[in-house]
Amino acid sequence: MKLRTSRRGAVKLASLAMTGVLLSGCGLSSGSSVPLQVEPGTIQRVPELEGVTITVGSKAFTEQLVLGYIAEFALSAAGANVRDLSNIVGSSTARRALASDQIDILWDYTGTSWISYNGNADPIPDARQQYEAVKQQDLERNGIAWTAIDYQVDNTYAFAVNQEAAHRLGVEKISDIPKIIAERPEDATFCIDTEFANRNDGMPGVEQEYGFTADKSKVKTLTEGSIYQATANGTCTFGEVFTTDGRIRSLNLKVLADDHQFFPRYNIGITTRDELLKRYPQITGVFEPVSAKLTNEELMKLNAQVDVDGRDPADVARDWLVQQGLVRLPDGQAAAR
Template identity: 50%
Template sequence: MGRFRRAAAAAALATTLAVSSCGLESGGALPLAVGPGSIAPVPELEKVKITVGSKSFTEQVILGYIIEFALSAAGADIRDLTNIQGSNSVRDAQLHGQIDITYEYTGTGWINYLGHETPVPGATAQFEAVRDEDLERNGMVWVDPAPMDNTYALATSRKTAEETGVTTLSQYADLVESDPGAATTCVETEFNVRQDGFPGMAARYGIDPARVNREILQTGIIYQATADGTECKFGEVYTTDGRIEALDLVVLEDDLHFFPSYNPAIVMRKGFADAHPQIAKVMAPVSDALTTAEITELNRRVDVDGEEPASVARDWMVHKGFVTLP
């Protein structure tokens, strides 16, 4: 386990304990240094203390570091609180002022935080809906949505797809009805209970959840277990995960269009955003460059090649010319 990953694991444990007791700590220092590139120093952000948060899965940690490197190049004093366990913990930390900025997904905001059961069709419309309502209800500002879309999906091995003929979620629903034993499905805890996860998907596709043999596994384990096809015939995946291609998994088509758009956007409390309007200008070109293909490759480098998230994020920022090496 590399230095950054050990630090991330320790941070996750400390954060989980802090959330359950007296709140998050102030965070650690930026793990790698950067210099200005196309992101030049911004006088209004010079030495401004900014705490950046993220969830604990690979893509979120990478996105958190991307924010940190961008704002560091702009001159801010960055505190690192990436790798927080669970969406609700990140949200609570931000609402209570323990983190200042994060990348959050529009679908998560709309369904999990705002309590809607039905997504808004279209990425732009979904962003605008969550932006307007979260500002009005909770004083949260959403800006700079990225084009990448990391939605949920179910996947299976190519062998299982060929044996069962299942390549869509409607066909998966039929298999559950006709032969539940052939449809053992592995999911992680959050997906198992979220309305934009398994319960909502089952309702849309007419699946009786009681007929589905579900195994609860950690997210990272599900991909390999699904590829092996023994413990997991089907598994929950994120559509931007580099392990899908590396393991030759077949993503089931969401033919009834249940899963919402999950475009990440910069989220800040209104008071913080109003005090530092320069942040949205700094982050806009960075978000614009975060396509599905780009983030999938970054995820692959971490999850398949074993590189460190901080190094991968900085390499990408340097390659894009946003920052330079010191």
């Protein structure tokens, strides 16, 4: 999905995207150490996880980096020996890393698994039904288990416009786009990222569902981080965004309604290999209190601290866990500022 570079020295997997070859060695010994230390809070030590080496991965965009570090600190508080293998470029690459034992824990999105990993064409609008279908299919087909699902977070795709364009063009919903293309083709410009341009649940699917074909010369492919500003300053009229991104609010963008309910539900949950979850079912208990406190609003704030305020994702993740009482700082340490 989105690309974001952490300032900490996390192991990078950019080479995987180019070569398709996983890093050598066992996944449970790969990666770097957790960048910050925490002590147990309401997440207590779990005897069964004490000293167990668990490698946490994340995709290479802000929300995933924050979530990845949240997972690392939660497991560290529980007593696990956590390895950091964050910033994996590309959703499919991250999923392959999980399936092949290169990583053990990955926050993922139900819609991504349903559409991109499992190849289903039609999303299921009901979040719980979508989750149950993904959970069953991933387990039966791929040996991947889902746990600690969070229905409060739905980081789905959307299109946004700036306030001037919204007022001038009178757009409120995605089904208004065909009219703009027909009547005001000069305004029918789009900014999207490379992955969205090719995903079944991205631009090709949107065009098919809503009955329009964008002029390819008016579709700009940008890095995810550039799209929000390009939409705000009018470089493009319609920008691909994610509904938990803090830049929507900071740049005062208007999100268009997905009135055909095309985009799948992108509820987050912990994914791991089924054999690992069966061996350590206590993993669920570590993450359920985390999921209970994460909402779209909370994630939007956390993402904004990175993308708008320039804070490090690891600092943001640890401070949030401390504020929620889930972990505490080691004696003598203060929260990052």
